[in-house]
Amino acid sequence: ILNVEQSPQSLHVQEGDSTNFTCSFPSSNFYALHWYRWETAKSPEALFVMTLNGDEKKKGRISATLNTKEGYSYLYIKGSQPEDSATYLCAMNTDKLIFGTGTRLQVFP
Amino acid sequence: DVKVTQSSRYLVKRTGEKVFLECVQDMDHENMFWYRQDPGLGLRLIYFSYDVKMKEKGDIPEGYSVSREKKERFSLILESASTNQTSMYLCASSLGTSGEQYFGPGTRLTVT
Numbered sequence: 001i002l003n004v005e006q007s008p009q010s011l012h013v014q015e016g017d018s019t020n021f022t023c024s025f026p027s028s029n030f031y032a033l034h035w036y037r038w039e040t041a042k043s044p045e046a047l048f049v050m051t052l053n054g055d056e057k058k059k060g061r062i063s064a065t066l067n068t069k070e071g072y073s074y075l076y077i078k079g080s081q082p083e084d085s086a087t088y089l090c091a092m093n094t095d096k097l098i099f100g101t102g103t104r105l106q107v108f109p
Numbered sequence: 110d111v112k113v114t115q116s117s118r119y120l121v122k123r124t125g126e127k128v129f130l131e132c133v134q135d136m137d138h139e140n141m142f143w144y145r146q147d148p149g150l151g152l153r154l155i156y157f158s159y160d161v162k163m164k165e166k167g168d169i170p171e172g173y174s175v176s177r178e179k180k181e182r183f184s185l186i187l188e189s190a191s192t193n194q195t196s197m198y199l200c201a202s203s204l205g206t207s208g209e210q211y212f213g214p215g216t217r218l219t220v221t
Binding site: 031032034036042043044045046049051089091093095096097098099100101102 | 113142144149150151152153154157167199206207208209210211212213214215
């Protein structure tokens with residue numbers, strides 16, 4: 001059974017702090033790695049879809065890197081804001097998406 | 110903007126009832142998915158479909174069935190609801206096999 005792991009499970013930071021979380025996945029059968037942001041009472045929204053080893057993507061203050069050989073991806077948030085509070089999910093794409101359990105981020109003003 | 114809608118945000122059903130959860134997407138996506146989300150377990154795939162009238166079992170299909178008669182609509186059916194099916198159910202659609210998925214708002218189902 002393929003397993004995607006995320007750490008930490010939860011994170012509390014002050015506004016303005018930078019933070020990062022990890023997604024680990026089995027490097028065999030890899031096709032793509034997805035990151036989603038899931039805010040309370042809303043639908044999960046895609047942040048990034050990454051396919052190539054060494055890929056680095058950025059959207060505003062959020063960026064992500066991918067290492068397919070060692071099986072991990074990092075998500076970075078620079079200068080966290082309260083509106084960044086959400087659960088961040090990663091998912092490995094084989095023939096379907098296999099999700100991790102998420103990192104719940106809370107940013108305090 | 111892609112829009113995925115689900116028929117209900119909250120639903121309360123009794124054990125043994127037949128339950129239909131409807132999902133509609135408006136962007137002509139081939140692929141549609143049903144997940145359930147439980148605390149500490151993440152999103153788990155129940156069923157998916159790559160085309161009309163086509164369905165594939167996901168990781169936890171037991172106790173569920175699906176129907177896809179039209180491209181835009183994917184229904185999840187609980188033939189006889191049980192309390193262990195109390196959960197948040199999310200529908201999603203995507204254009205390609207590896208494309209980003211667009212999620213509906215979710216249906217929180219309680220089976221009493």
